[in-house]
Amino acid sequence: MPELPEVETIRQDMIKKVKGKKIENVEIKNEKNIRIISPEQFKEKLKGRVIEDIQRRGKFLIINLDSDDLLIFHLKLTGRLLFSSVGKEEPKYVRIVFTFTDKSRLFFADIRGFADVFLIPRSDVETIPAIKNMGPEPLSPDFNPDKLKQILGGKRGKIKPLLMDQSVIAGIGNIYSQEALYRAGIHPEREVSKLTEKEIEAIYRSLVDVLKEAIKYRGSSVDAYLDLNGKEGNYVPHLKIYGKEGQACPRCGSSIKKKRVGGRGTYFCSKCQK
DNA sequence: CAATCGTCCTGCGGGC
DNA sequence: TGCCCGCAGGACGATT
Numbered sequence: 001m002p003e004l005p006e007v008e009t010i011r012q013d014m015i016k017k018v019k020g021k022k023i024e025n026v027e028i029k030n031e032k033n034i035r036i037i038s039p040e041q042f043k044e045k046l047k048g049r050v051i052e053d054i055q056r057r058g059k060f061l062i063i064n065l066d067s068d069d070l071l072i073f074h075l076k077l078t079g080r081l082l083f084s085s086v087g088k089e090e091p092k093y094v095r096i097v098f099t100f101t102d103k104s105r106l107f108f109a110d111i112r113g114f115a116d117v118f119l120i121p122r123s124d125v126e127t128i129p130a131i132k133n134m135g136p137e138p139l140s141p142d143f144n145p146d147k148l149k150q151i152l153g154g155k156r157g158k159i160k161p162l163l164m165d166q167s168v169i170a171g172i173g174n175i176y177s178q179e180a181l182y183r184a185g186i187h188p189e190r191e192v193s194k195l196t197e198k199e200i201e202a203i204y205r206s207l208v209d210v211l212k213e214a215i216k217y218r219g220s221s222v223d224a225y226l227d228l229n230g231k232e233g234n235y236v237p238h239l240k241i242y243g244k245e246g247q248a249c250p251r252c253g254s255s256i257k258k259k260r261v262g263g264r265g266t267y268f269c270s271k272c273q274k
Numbered sequence: 275c276a277a278t279c280g281t282c283c284t285g286c287g288g289g290c
Numbered sequence: 291t292g293c294c295c296g297c298a299g300g301a302c303g304a305t306t
Contacts, residue, residue, distance in 0.1 A: 001299070059300085076300050078284085112283045114300070130301075157276060166301080173300075223298080224285090263278065264299070278306075287297090 002075040004171030005214035013228035014054045021100040030095040033117045058170035072118040078224040079115030082107040135169040145204040160188035161262030180206040182241040187273040
């Protein structure tokens with residue numbers, strides 16, 4: 001499941017590998033993921049376009065073209081973007097093939113088919129509600145403990161589902177919300193309105209640290225995530241709590257618990273996280 | 275108004 | 291060994 005660090009890894013690799021390339025052809029093998037416009041229009045508007053830049057907003061990958069349009073991907077659980085130089089064989093689960101004029105290819109693949117693909121005019125980006133209503137970027141220079149206090153202030157509910165709410169803060173999913181709370185020593189079910197200033201500062205620090213560290217290691221290949229080169233990320237061995245039910249807490253040694261919080265499997269140490 | 279549930283979907287793992 | 295069942299989950303809409 002690609003979260004901020006995984007999408008950012010793909011973005012950085014795409015800058016190196018596909019920026020500046022011109023799309024010669026688009027083949028749609030399965031049109032299911034294409035939102036809003038028709039597959040025919042999707043193809044037509046992309047042919048001949050040059051990829052000028054690749055940006056990220058939360059878990060959205062936003063590709064700037066040399067036209068009025070943006071090509072936007074949300075990989076959801078099992079979406080992949082895979083680059084292939086000339087002659088390499090096609091990966092599994094491919095749904096859209098972008099062939100560039102130098103014959104290299106970018107594959108959009110998706111196992112479960114939940115991912116979203118948009119092609120919309122730049123000026124219409126706010127018509128995607130998830131982008132319009134998205135909270136601040138946790139790694140932006142102007143994000144700080146005061147800002148986190150401000151956005152959590154007045155909110156009610158459990159801290160973990162709130163950290164995963166994209167309208168509260170951008171790009172955090174099931175893995176990194178848990179890792180951050182473990183590092184901060186905060187129980188995932190803590191009522192957010194009862195957190196102290198010090199605790200919110202600890203959550204801020206943990207969030208920023210874990211996201212930066214995960215980017216450094218090219219993300220976590222939990223579930224289906226692969227990078228642009230089709231390789232797994234290297235961060236899984238560094239996860240401290242995710243997926244470790246019954247194993248010893250790295251800090252205190254007591255058994256790691258698993259519980260559904262906000263409908264999602266959540267791992268925590270009941271001794272270290274209060 | 276927060277919490278939960280159903281929905282989309284398919285690979286995989288547990289159980290027998 | 292092989293089959294079947296059910297779980298996993300990002301985001302959204304509907305319901306409690």
